[in-house]
Amino acid sequence: MRTLFTEDEIAQRIDAMAAEMARDLPKDFLLAPVLTGAFIFAADLLRALYRHGADPHVDFVQLSSYGGARASSGVVTLLKDFSVDIKGRTVLLVDDVLDTGRSLHFGKGMIEDRGAKDVKLCVFVKKLTGHAEDLKCDYIGFEAQADDFLVGYGMDDDGRKRGLPLLGSAN
Ligand SMILES: O=P(O)(O)OC[C@H]1O[C@H](OP(=O)(O)OP(=O)(O)O)[C@H](O)[C@@H]1O
């Protein structure tokens, strides 16, 4: 396992992202993390937002397309829907990694279909893949190479390594 970004680098980057979001987003925005991978990033981001004066509502959605594999199945399955009505709201959809882009594309489509006022996309790390879905992210923490299989900071390798506090590459 190779370290790509340390705990300190991650904390500093999240603080800077939160400062930008707290400045730019409306006071009543909804923070929507995509389970499972985004739960660690979302927890740190939420507390950094609070330190910067933003106090959003939080609601989770759960999507799955990889299972235990290192490559996308190509099909995104909705495992848990939003619990709140998102009509008319500004939603910040938060994921751990953008790879093919299918998951965020799917989540964004759901939010738009439900009549949100605005959808912003935020990702902890964007892989420099030739994205299957052409998605514009509003907030990007880090970039990684397409051939790195990322682990740690919420990201798993067949269910393991989510708790690793840094961002690593398994290959
Ligand atoms: O851009 P993509 O190619 O769609 O890949 C990104 C998605 O893949 C992972 O989810 P996964 O399906 O592995 O579920 P998990 O979050 O439960 O690990 C990750 O958490 C992202 O949601």
Ligand code: HPA
């Ligand atoms: O590189 C990755 N690591 C873990 N989960 C992932 N889901 C998409 N890409 C990745």
